[in-house]
Amino acid sequence: MKTKSLVSLLLLAFVAVSIAMAIRKVGPSTGSGSAEAVSAQTTTAAATPVGLQSKLAESSFNAVYFHAPHRCPTCRKIESFSQEALTPEIEAGELAWQIADYTSDENSSFVDQFKVFTSTVVLVEMKDGEVVRWKNLEEVWNHTSDQADFTAFINEAWSEFKTS
Amino acid sequence: MNGYWIAAGSALWLGILTSISPCPLATNIAAVSYVSRNLGQSWKTVVSSLLYTFGRVLAYTVLGTLVVASLLSAPGLAVGLQKYLNLFLGPLLILVGMILLGLIELPTGSGQGIQRLREKFEKLGFVGSALLGILFALSFCPVSAALFFGSLIPLAVKNDSSAFLPALYGVGTGLPVLVFAILLVFGKQSFSAFFTKVTHAETWLRRITGGSILAVGIYITIQQVYLS
Numbered sequence: 001m002k003t004k005s006l007v008s009l010l011l012l013a014f015v016a017v018s019i020a021m022a023i024r025k026v027g028p029s030t031g032s033g034s035a036e037a038v039s040a041q042t043t044t045a046a047a048t049p050v051g052l053q054s055k056l057a058e059s060s061f062n063a064v065y066f067h068a069p070h071r072c073p074t075c076r077k078i079e080s081f082s083q084e085a086l087t088p089e090i091e092a093g094e095l096a097w098q099i100a101d102y103t104s105d106e107n108s109s110f111v112d113q114f115k116v117f118t119s120t121v122v123l124v125e126m127k128d129g130e131v132v133r134w135k136n137l138e139e140v141w142n143h144t145s146d147q148a149d150f151t152a153f154i155n156e157a158w159s160e161f162k163t164s
Numbered sequence: 165m166n167g168y169w170i171a172a173g174s175a176l177w178l179g180i181l182t183s184i185s186p187c188p189l190a191t192n193i194a195a196v197s198y199v200s201r202n203l204g205q206s207w208k209t210v211v212s213s214l215l216y217t218f219g220r221v222l223a224y225t226v227l228g229t230l231v232v233a234s235l236l237s238a239p240g241l242a243v244g245l246q247k248y249l250n251l252f253l254g255p256l257l258i259l260v261g262m263i264l265l266g267l268i269e270l271p272t273g274s275g276q277g278i279q280r281l282r283e284k285f286e287k288l289g290f291v292g293s294a295l296l297g298i299l300f301a302l303s304f305c306p307v308s309a310a311l312f313f314g315s316l317i318p319l320a321v322k323n324d325s326s327a328f329l330p331a332l333y334g335v336g337t338g339l340p341v342l343v344f345a346i347l348l349v350f351g352k353q354s355f356s357a358f359f360t361k362v363t364h365a366e367t368w369l370r371r372i373t374g375g376s377i378l379a380v381g382i383y384i385t386i387q388q389v390y391l392s
Contacts, residue, residue: 004267007267008262008267008268011258011262011267011378012262012268014258014382014385015255015258015259015385018254018255018385018389018390019252019255021389021390022251022252022255022388022389025251025389026247026248026251067306068246068305068306068392069388069392070250070305070306070387070388070391070392072186072187072305072306072307073186074185074306074307075306102243103243103246103247108243111239111243112237112239112240115238115239116239116243117238117239117241117242117243117309117310117313117314118242118246118306118307118309118310118313118314119306119310138310138314141310141311141314
């Protein structure tokens with residue numbers, strides 16, 4: 001009986017702490033909390049860069065990989081396949097590779113603008129610090145079963161975007 | 165007309181694809197556990213799994229109608245549901261598991277109010293299946309968001325079908341739970357001796373159900389709240 005009560009108490013405590021942490025996660029960030037959130041963000045495994053706007057402004061062309069806090073296996077595949085496919089352009093300085101969490105308040109304006117609703121890759125052209133053009137490659141989900149097919153799709157999308 | 169049936173088949177297939185992708189696996193396990201908690205009475209298991217599927221159908225039909233009619237922004241809705249609902253799903257399942265395991269006692273008493281509360285909770289068994297269907301349907305992960313908002317919604321818009329195609333998608337997402345529940349009902353015949361001879365079968369089933377839902381709740385909580 002005592003064991004049952006102890007297990008119940010521990011589980012209820014776990015639920016309470018988890019709900020508190022969940023509320024803290026979704027709550028509006030203010031003042032020092034915001035700074036905390038930023039520092040927490042920079043130390044997550046996702047390594048989401050802070051200030052996507054300024055990152056985008058550094059290059060005329062960007063490929064942004066958007067992800068959720070929980071990275072599913074297919075999402076990781078999309079990230080690695082995309083980055084690998086675009087490596088020659090990234091290394092040549094033609095294109096900058098960016099990573100952003102689409103559930104982060106900080107990126108909400110871009111998420112709205114680029115119509116992001118799941119893990120995806122968005123090609124963005126910038127001029128004078130502003131977005132000139134963008135293309136959401138949400139079809140990446142249809143090419144994850146074959147890396148060669150995925151690479152061909154990404155390369156074709158990039159070529160079209162660059163020349164249009 | 166032929167094109168419409170192809171679209172209908174595609175919607176159903178997209179639902180099945182969603183249900184067999186890795187990310188809804190935990191919620192499927194919880195759902196199978198929940199609907200089969202009364203395996204001793206086969207009809208209850210079948211009705212529960214049908215109500216669970218109906219809950220999913222209802223959720224996707226409402227979402228589809230709102231998005232296709234442009235009453236809600238698909239990206240905003242998708243991101244909002246992924247951001248908020250998944251965080252609280254785990255703790256909620258832990259509480260449900262605890263109730264099923266008897267770790268949270270419902271108030272006992274002879275008062276009419278208490279009696280009515282207990283009766284209402286008992287009746288929640290079937291309603292709970294539908295509610296679980298709605299809740300799990302709305303708990304989008306990147307894969308289900310891509311399939312629903314990226315494939316199903318454009319298909320529904322193209323075919324001017326705000327309700328029928330999302331409803332078929334919902335049927336597809338509920339199929340694994342429905343199939344598993346029916347297999348359990350048929351499989352039960354092979355160990356019917358267990359059900360006829362063991363008087364505590366229902367107690368054990370409730371424990372297995374509660375334990376499964378509790379484990380799934382803890383897993384989702386750790387994954388969504390602590391590891392994300």
